[in-house]
Amino acid sequence: MNPSISTDVLIVGGGVIGLTIAHRLQQTNRSVMLIDPAEPGSGASWGNAGTIADYAIIPVASPAVLRNLPALLFNRNSPLSIRKAAILSLAPWLLRFLRQALPAATQRNMQVLANILADAGQRWQELAEHIQGQALLKANGCLYVYDDQRSFELGWQDISHRQSFGIDAEMLTPQQLASLEPQLPPVEGGAAFFPNALYINDPGQFLTLMFKQLTDQGLHFQQASVIGLSRHKSGIEATLSGGNRVSAGQVVIAAGAYSRGLARMAGDRIPLQTERGYHLEFDLDQPLLGRPVSASSRGFYMTPMQGRLRVAGTVELGGLNPKASRHRLDKLQQGINYYFPHLKQANRSWLGFRPSIPDSRPVISASKYGNDIVYAFGHGHIGMTLAPITAELVYALLTSTTPPIDLNDYSAGRF
Ligand SMILES: Cc1cc2nc3c(=O)[nH]c(=O)nc-3n(C[C@H](O)[C@H](O)[C@H](O)COP(=O)(O)OP(=O)(O)OC[C@H]3O[C@@H](n4cnc5c(N)ncnc54)[C@H](O)[C@@H]3O)c2cc1C
Incomplete structure (x- = not known):
């Protein structure tokens, strides 16, 4: 033959x-x-949040995940959840994942991620130039917002840790955040700002x-x-x-x-394995945000895409079954309504499959x-x-x- x-x-x-x-x-x-x-x-x-996240050196498995494991995995409202039907088939992967959440493994994985992420922004600029896609690549930085004092404190620790790996980031007061993103409602904890981060305003x-x-x-x-x-x-x-x-x-x-x-x-x-993730999109005449904003404790990004706002994220461990969870989409809708209560009806929704390795x-x-x-x-x-x-x-x-x-x-x- x-x-x-x-x-x-x-x-x-x-x-x-x-x-x-x-x-x-x-x-x-x-x-x-x-x-x-x-x-x-x-x-x-096609459906991701579009961030060129050269600051994303924190592995999914970390001591914080280990500490909050029961709440994270078995509370269906948490940003990281597990489909009960998939627990048995996921068990070997989950065991490896938990081993990677120990402090020494996490520290090692951070270093390895920092190495591979180091010049992601520069490489994306070159790629966009080669394919004449520069207009879709934006350089306005990226924000993590902290809704309250407690999430600011956790955020501050997280950002200091990233800075020790050479990540360029600064903490913003609520007033500084308001001047960068005037349409966001006031948040008590301020934000972290990654000034050099890029994003694609339409990955598809x-x-x-x-x-x-x-x-x-x-x-x-x-x-x-x-x-x-x-x-x-x-x-x-x-x-x-x-x-x-x-x-x-x-x-x-x-x-x-x-x-x-x-x-x-x-x-x-x-x-x-796969970490299932979701997005909702809201068509808009005028953008609400100037850059991707991560609602860090809620596990999603709000990214200004061309003519629309994409709300993308959360993690659901549970295999490649193409059926979307209504509950996860409702949680995303509630999450965006915390910031923008007038965005009532999403114009479209999406489920995608992140390819995920325990480390x-x-x-x-x-x-x-x-x-x-x-x-x-x-x-x-x-x-x-x-x-x-x-x-x-x-x-x-x-x-x-x-x-x-x-x-x-x-x-x-x-x-
Ligand atoms: C909600 C969400 C938000 C995200 N946000 C970001 C972000 O902001 N920044 C970031 O960097 N990443 C983000 N990601 C992650 C990113 O989207 C993925 O890591 C990335 O798209 C994986 O790309 P890929 O080419 O490996 O997989 P895919 O884009 O899934 O492509 C795999 C392709 O393989 C094809 N295929 C499958 N089986 C076969 C076969 N047997 N033969 C031939 N072809 C096959 C499929 O049809 C598919 O087209 C996000 C992901 C999600 C779900």
Whole structure:
């Protein structure tokens, strides 16, 4: 049986990670093919909060999560919750997650995240320039607001900790916050401000632009799922839904939350789960905010997108079931009404699947059997932010050249 198509590099998954890798590889002389059953850019990458969060060095598993665990996991109103039906299937992942919440592991994960996030803003500026998407990339900083004195105190500790890793952040009084965001209601605890942070004011539009440019410049895209991978003397053979086969010299698995089974086909067991996240959108004639504002204790961002406000966030552990939880959406609605009571009826809602690893570090790694299969998934809450550096690291893995940062920290062999 002959493979029907052949390519130098096959990329499995066309989210922000797969597309950015394709963009990087187009700058070489290799032929590149992208496979996705859906429209590229329509997965988790489409509906996120859009922040280029180079300050997001705090892993999800931390001593604070450990202390508040029962309330966080079993209270369905908490910003981090678990679907009861999924507890058994999640147990192995949760155990690993809890180990990562111990102080020494958290400190280590913070350092590893700080290393990979260090020049995210600069890399995004270059990417936006390359695809002529600069108008969608905004540089107004980002805010964490603290509703009361208690959350200010916790926030202050959190920000001091980040500053010790070199993150540029300043605390604002309620008055300083009011002058930056005059339409926000007064909050007792003030805010933290990350002055250098960027955001994309329409991730979906950015990725559509990127995909168009890639195909205009010769990217071969096929709409299908990869359902099988096998190694042969001549390379990797991928079987697609619909029966076609692709023969590739190298394969990059970048299928976000759906990557675990694909990595298994390549010989690796990776503890990948999903943290489900939601958004609501409100169409607006005039923006209410000048920059992304995180309601930090409520677990969501309010991001000004083009012609609308997107309220995105919260974490629900509970698998890839596509049914959205009405309760979670209602909680987001209540959350936004705390700040903007007049936003009664959302114009649209969305559920997306963050690809999550217990230590909050992505897997950017050759497979156990070599760099003929390379992994680029598990970016959790910061996949938009990390896309350009991930593409650079994947390029280094594929070409056996020196990566810009130490890859051991993101290895598939660390589990
Ligand atoms: C509510 C929310 C808010 C967020 N906010 C931010 C933020 O502000 N900043 C930030 O940096 N990150 C944020 N994130 C995280 C970010 O969105 C993700 O980390 C990122 O989108 C992951 O990108 P990806 O390309 O790995 O996955 P995806 O975008 O999900 O893409 C994976 C692709 O793989 C395809 N696929 C699946 N199975 C197969 C298969 N068998 N064969 C071929 N293709 C396959 C899918 O169809 C999909 O298109 C947020 C996430 C959520 C849910």
